[in-house]
Amino acid sequence: MLSKVAERVYWAARYLERIESTARLVSSYDKLLFDLPRSVEISWYNLIIINSLEQEFASRYSVKDEHNVLKFLLADDTNSASIISSIDAMRENVRTTRDVVPEASWELANELRLYIEEHIQQGINRRRRHEFLDHVIKSCQQIFGMWHGSMCHDSAWHFLSLGRNLERADMTTRILDAGVSAFIETRDEGSEVTGRQIIPGHVLRSLNAEQAYRRAVRSRVSAGEVASFILENEFFPRSINYCHESIRNHARRLPGGREFVAQMQDLMSLLAEIKVQQLDGKKMQAHLNNLQLSHMNIHNTISQTWFPLW
Template sequence: MLSRVANSIYWMNRYIERVENYSRYISVNINLSYDLPGIFSEKWSPLVAATGDKDLYLSLYESDTKENIIEFMTFDLKNPNSVYSSLSYARENARTIREILPKEVWEHLNGFYLNFKDFAKQPNREIHDITLFYENLKEECQLFFGMLEATMSRNEGYYFGTLGRYIERADKTSRFLDIAYFNYSNTKVKKIVDPNDLLVWAAVLKSVSAFNMYRQQYKSLNQESIIDFLIKERDFPRAICYSIKKAEYSLYRISGARPQDSYTNSAEKAISQLKHEIDFTEISDIIKFGLHEYLNEFQTKNNNIDDEVFKVYFDSELK
């Protein structure tokens, strides 16, 4: 497969996953502002801090209001990670490889982009039901991935797509945990005793659609169990461990190698090392090290995997 084509499939999937996760970020803060109006009505700045866009935000906006942050994260094309920007990039990547995508996938993504663009460009744009608006965005993204799963052959293109999707998902799940940590936590993880703590950490689970699956495994809500579930759970699709495991599987399918036979390139080495580190790190070790510090380190290593994938498969100058 041409590196250009592989790169487009990889990033198309990453950008749509990013659209869904940014919609989730905003949804969870909206719901918390309803549940804890005296505490969370003003706590919107951690969203841009956790996504790594704080410096850009501060250069464009004067205050950390709910309206400004929603505009920045959803509609602002000056923000390369906004919903609008990500959807635009995903559509452009798809346009360049239309011939290898299922017809239904291209038509859905193109329509999704055009409808969002029409709404975003309205001079007096107003979201009448903000909760429903972001739910609809999430559903459009889920429909896109459902179409890919149902209609695309399991070839190199498919595995480059799933690789991108799960690398992006692992990153964003780590940032959901970071948002909770910044928003409402002391420097140490503690047992939940305050009802406000319970609402915040329940919202973290709901933000990644994990609440019901978590309750099937744990009788009560507490920070350690939630952190354990979202980092180390091997069977929940939005957990970090599961996402890295799926990304590793996709990467090895592309090369035709097997993880049990050792790595064949630097990208495989990086992802297998990270997967084993997650497997062999106990939650007590994470808490001792510091949740925020652990998540920062994970994000750096996850980004390194992306860099190695680029060097191995996408950088034409190295070929």
């Protein structure tokens, strides 16, 4: 398999995953804001912070309101992380790898792009937002499902999986990070429904993890348990541990990946020793920050190993 094609396949999966997680994040945020007591000050702008896009946002908008945040995350083609930019990038990557990904990928990518282009306003305005996001999420899952079920699980598949899992792991740290920040900022006022009670549940929902959590943990939702589940669970496909393991396993099947696999192994061993339940807010934030740096390293090593410039 050509190095360049491998790189594009990897990015196609990353962008597709990014679209799905962004849609999921917006969708769960929408629901969270309805639940919170009015006294809790959590704004849409948090979504910008989660994605480390404060500077880019500030260069385009001065008002940090719902409309601008959604416009920036969904429809702004000058924001390279927006849904509209991601679908364009994803489609370009599929277009340039049509010889290795299943034929239907191209058609589905076109359909999704047309849908997003035509309905993007729905995502920004609140009334039919759910319908829009739901369609986008389902379309992403359709493409991932089609890949999983119909393409050869050869090198191209391993690169798709590397891209998808790394993007997932990174998004998971960001969602958790946002939860932790919100948790720290919200005072526990002793009222019936407080932010502190709602936020951990919200983190689970953002990751589509609520059902899995309840089955695995079998106790009421608490901040420490949620963090542990999201970081360490070995079966939940969006947990950091699962994503790392998956990256390692796919890399094992690729030629010349021995050093990379060893690096993943080291990272996983290191993480296994950390007792996440005991990390309080600030320490957890530092931990998540380190994880994000590790993910950058993982990406760099993947690039150097399989996509060299020659």
